[in-house]
Amino acid sequence: MTPPLLDIQRLSVDFATRRGTVRAIDSISLSVAKGETLGIVGESGSGKSVTSYAVMNILDRAGKIAGGKISYGGMSMHKISERDMRDIRGREISMIFQNPRAALNPIRKVGQQIADVLVQHNQATRATGRAKAIEMLLAVKIKDAEKRYEAYPFELSGGMCQRVVIAMALACKPQLLIADEPTTGLDVTTQKAVMDLITELTAKFNMSTILITHDLGLAAAYCDRLLVMEKGHVVEQNTSEALFNSPQKAYTKQLLNATPHRDSYVRDLLTPEQQAQALALPASTEPGAALLSVKSLKKEFGKPGSGHHHVAVRDLSFDIRKGESLGLVGESGCGKSTTSSMIMRLLDTTEGSIEFLGQDIAAIPAKQFARHALRGKLQMVFQDPTDSLNPRWSAERSIVDPLLRLSPDMPAADRQARVLELASLVGLPVELLNRFPHQLSGGQKARVGIARAVAMEPELLILDEPTAALDVSVQAVVLNLLEDLKHRLGMSYLFISHDLNVVRLLCDRIIVMQHGEIVEQGHAHEIMDTPKTDYTRSLLAAIPHPPAADASITGNTELQDGAL
Amino acid sequence: MSLGVKSKRVLTRLLQAVPTVFGILVVCFILTRALPGDPAAYFAGDMADEASIEQVRENLGLDQPLPIQFVTYVGDLLQGDLGVAISTGQTVTQELAKRLPASLELTLGALLLALTIAVPLGVLAATRPNSWVDHLCRFLVTAGVSLPTFFTGLALLYVFYYLLGWAPPPMGRLDMMFLPPESITGFYTIDSLIAGDWALFKASLAQMALPLITLALFTLAPIARMTRAAMLQTLASDYVRTARAAGLSRRRVLITYAFRNALLPVITTLGMVFSFVLGANVLVEKVFAWPGIGSFAVEALVVSDYAAVQGFVLSMALLFVALNLLIDVTYTLIDPRVGEDS
DSSP states (O other): OOOOSEEEEEEEEEEEETTEEEEEEEEEEEEEOTTOEEEEEOOTTSSHHHHHHHHHTOOOTTEEEEEEEEEETTEEGGGSOHHHHHHHBTTTEEEEOSSTTTTSOTTSOHHHHHHHHHHHTTSSOHHHHHHHHHHHHHHTTOTTHHHHTTOOGGGSOHHHHHHHHHHHHHTTOOSEEEEESTTTTSOHHHHHHHHHHHHHHHHHTTOEEEEEESOHHHHHHHOSEEEEEETTEEEEEEEHHHHHHSOOSHHHHHHHHHSOOTTOOGGGGSOHHHHHHSOOOOSOOOOOSEEEEEEEEEEEESOTTSTTOEEEEEEEEEEEETTOEEEEEOOTTSSHHHHHHHHTTSSOOSEEEEEETTEEGGGSOHHHHTTSGGGGGEEEEOSOTTTTSOTTSOHHHHHHHHHHHHOTTSOHHHHHHHHHHHHHHHTOOGGGTTOOGGGSOHHHHHHHHHHHHHTTOOSEEEEESTTTTSOHHHHHHHHHHHHHHHHHHTOEEEEEESOHHHHHHHOSEEEEEETTEEEEEEEHHHHHHSOOSHHHHHHHHHSOOOOOOOTTOOOOHHHHTTOO | OOHHHHHHHHHHHHHHHHHHHHHHHHHHHHHHHHSSSOHHHHHHOTTOOHHHHHHHHHHHTTTSOHHHHHHHHHHHHHTTOOOBOTTTSSBHHHHHHHHHHHHHHHHHHHHHHHHHHHHHHHHHHHHSTTSHHHHHHHHHHHHHHHSOHHHHHHHHIIIIIIISOOSOOSOSSSOTTSOOOOOSSSOHHHHHHHTTOHHHHHHHHHHHHHHHHHHHHHHHHHHHHHHHHHHHHHHTSHHHHHHHHTTOOHHHIIIIIIIHHHHHHHHHHHHHHHHHHHHHHHHHHHHTTOOSHHHHHHHHHHTTOHHHHHHHHHHHHHHHHHHHHHHHHHHHHHOTTTTOOO
């Protein structure tokens, strides 16, 4: 067997923090063979990104390699000077990052940024840089490459920006590509397009790839071999099939379990211990009378005929009945957030009615709804649990806020009791109530956001991608909490997401939206099993398909070499 | 974004300045009238009786009601007439034309000196946190912020003129021995260079050195601080990480990727800094007997010379509006995102 392209032996990285030295990764070993695709999977804080920064030697000032060896193509990377390292970066090993728009220089033309890399590594001169950069833009399938060369990152969509970042990374035909959460924050369909592009190009140039992700399903679908990390340690590594179908370690099993897939129920996501403590869910409850009735809803931005005119939502009608959960699914820009803002009365409608508890709330101007009697019956849980909390308010202050504003006559003692009741309802330990958002974990912040939303005992809760920013194991717990609360408090949900697998877990019915219109609607299982439109089919197809269980697979790596 | 859109934006910005300037006219007009002191009594002299004071008042047009005085003032202004500075007997336009170059030479010179020191200093401090450069930067910033200009000016004079004798006496723009160069730009340093007179250039530079350093020390603090902060922020950004991961040279990462982005907040700060310098200028001109418009304005204010004070405020306002416009235009040229909804 030929020696591996990248070989890491007992690598440790320390970070100097205010509270002393923290070991981010502890003695990990891994190797990547020529042409192989390795997936590194782990939740936040597992050290998966730090590993890649250590390989590239771009750790920030506080980080130091504390021990171990990194060798690349037989060279010892830790002995290489910074000058030589610069030649390796971009030419031998390159990287693509999460949040592609921020990863590009906002005030430089994207084409020039690609040309910068080409010129740096002597692949082009100032004169030929432009032509070669356009060639790369074509290689990553950007249409109108000549024109796009002149574009600035803010003029391109997230998926387009990621293509530009890929073009930069692959411009000098490196041997190894490290992709650090390349599709987090992108739509499922864009995710598929980006991942397929990476797979196609790396296969074409016979490159090795390290895919770093928190999404086990994505990693399993695109990688030959997987490595699971937790808290700076390697938990388990094996071929994708073997790891996915017969995980050996408890942590891997838990991670696999918590990842929603097509056939799982919401309780399946929990660990056995958590399941033992969970409520018994009632068998299917028959939904009651219509709670919310949206008729011919329309929203236009800008004046018709002007350059800024844009119809975000056109002629949308649907009902949510009491006790029902409705999923609203679609890619970014389909109008689902505009719809939720209008129902929440944060945004005025252009046309149409929104009947809630028998009253047309579309007639109430958005500015006045904050003081309306129905305001407390309609609440929202937001996408980013951190940004949706006031950083200068304690958890208790955040939870008590709706009570102070919407029932100001409540005695202070009752209010205090209600906060404690809410905290126990959402499973937030009472001793955390005095903490500020930065002192809470992602899951705890999500609980604060949910407690705040249910404080007024709403009839309808709008959930706008409530788990998109959370790790899978935390997502599993939060989804279950939402399911419990729905039954306990008798609420209805409007669940907005681009991830059909997640929506399906909580929702009875699903509406699929595209270009501000309903493309398809029906029961969750109908949409998932027998989609009627091409658009829904494309959304379903874009969900990563991990390797299916196969009895013959034993975990032999050599079989998978160069499979992609 | 096309060039047409940009020039339209510039035009809009220019038009937006009109109400600002008009507002300044009104406020300045009312404020000068509200000041204690009677210019008529002052200019009639100590020996004047009631009748001659009234006579002077009538000559000055001060017997008219305020709105009419204002209309007359704006009417004259539109014809380019700023009135006559009673204390010197010359028109305000002449006075300003004579003194403005002196002030501008000092102000712009100080701004330029501050920029050439503060920007590299801020960049170096940001790239080497806690090194000696960083500490030097911190020291200069603290000193610049905490020491008032008149104090720095006097301290510099005491050391370099009185004790060491390196600097010439603080007696204006040029030593008595020299004649001013033929006026082309009005800046003695530049005009003497154009005339090819080295001795004159050195003399004018020597006169300017101390006031220039005084002002620059004051100006440098906010610029260096902003540069350092902005650089630290861009160096920690995702796009700088991308650039490093792509193996770009240190120079390219620092200049094209980090510094150009860091320039944006620095340019914004410059507008504010310029207004500080204009204010500080008045004191520095007093300390160094610099014949600029700052000292002219203080003298005019003391004697309630309305036309002169108004002329001074108006020219300062126009200068400030012009500089802010220049900054906005520069900003539009550097940042493609300006004027787009992203």
